[in-house]
Amino acid sequence: MYSADVNKIIPFSSVDGPGNRTAIFLQGCNFNCKYCHNPETRNLCINCMDCVPTCPTAALSNKDGKVVFEPQKCIACDTCIKVCKHGATPRIVRMTSKETFDKICENVPFIRGITFSGGECSLYPDFMREVFTLCKQAGLGTMIDSNGSIDFRKFNGLLEVCDGVMLDIKAYDYNEHIKVTDVGNDIVLDNARYLAGIGKLFEVRTVVVPELFDFRKTVEDTSRELAPFLRISNIRYKIIAYRKNGVRKEYRDFRSPTNEEMNEAKDIAIKNGFSDIVLI
Ligand code: SF4
Ligand code: SF4
Structure with missing residues (x-):
């Protein structure tokens, strides 16, 4: 049986996928996003x-x-x-997949499903597969919230028990993605195309930080690239305004986008064929 470092479990969440869900946040991330709101989830x-x-x-x-x-x-x-100066937290509980499932069961019948988030939950694919398998047997929905940095095609059996993935497209341009996260995005974009092609890309998300990268280009290129897949299955585009709360002090100088900029991003996605767009 597999286990994972669990940062926290939110029993009832309405913002981590469709309906009321238990959200499980796993510790550790392989990106270093400048606007991270939970920098203590990055390292062990x-x-x-x-x-x-x-x-x-x-x-x-x-x-x-x-x-x-x-x-x-x-x-x-x-x-x-x-x-902590190491981007970590001591409040971690190592849990097996069965212990995690037992915790989830405390919230049934008030939840529609569960979502794994992080940190970066795809660092624990075998653990997620085991928990999802138990959830499916109990009739619960299963979602992944991911930065898309690990090749989803290589996760043995995980997508078979996963209803959908919410994937960050932090920047479409390779060099801008490095600027935002310290890491390139070739695997992220491959994952987006692959998941969209099998109807498992539930949502893509872009955080708009006008002074950090060209958000218009990212929304333009992302929506244009993914629009052909809308015939296979709906894809929501969640466009998120950058906010300073919780961000490390060295990165707090960026300004939030204006309402006009957010609406501009929305209009770009609509122009390219998206209809399910959420601004937050
Ligand atoms: S012991 Fe505490 S301060 Fe040190 S790395 Fe761990 S969580 Fe951070
Ligand atoms: S300092 Fe102690 S009481 Fe406060 S959050 Fe950390 S573990 Fe909990």
């Missing part, structure tokens, strides 16, 4: 112990050089996250 803890003495409720302790987290003592004050 290296047990430097800096955060342990700062916890006001002694929810953290040092056991043989490893941080031990006791969730029942945590008051979610976020002090440990603010102290």
Whole structure:
């Protein structure tokens, strides 16, 4: 049985896919997005112990050089996250697929399905496949929220038990994608085409940061490239306004887009054939 580092589980979420869902956030990411709102989800803890003495409720302790987290003592004050200089959090629980499924079952019958998010959940494909298989047997829907950096064609059996993928197109241009994330996007775009071709691309998302990359070009190229696949299955385009909350201080100088810029992005997607467009 596989296991994963679970950052948090939101029992009921209406913003992580269709309907009311349990959203499971896995720890660790292979991108370094300048506008990341949860930078503490990027890395695994290296047990430097800096955060342990700062916890006001002694929810953290040092056991043989490893941080031990006791969730029942945590008051979610976020002090440990603010102290950590490594883009990590000590509030991680290693869970097997069965333990995760048992946690999900506490929310049935109030959920339509589950969504794996992160961090970057596709770093744990075997774990997700096992949880999804259990969810399917229980009649629950299964979605993945991903940065698309790992080739979905190589995930043995995962897509068979996954209803759809919500994929970030952070920038369409290769060099701009590096500017936004420190990583190129050839696999991301291959994944977008592949998933759209098999009817499993539920949604693409672009965060609009006008001063960081050419958002008009990204929406133009993304919508033009994916429009032919709309005949196979609907694809939602979620266009998200950059907001500073939670972003690391060194990247907080970017401005948010204006309403006019957001509507301009929407109009570009409509012009290219998209009709299911959400601005947030
Ligand atoms: S968030 Fe929890 S573990 Fe972290 S410092 Fe606060 S009480 Fe301690
Ligand atoms: S969470 Fe961060 S500060 Fe705390 S022990 Fe791990 S690496 Fe160090």
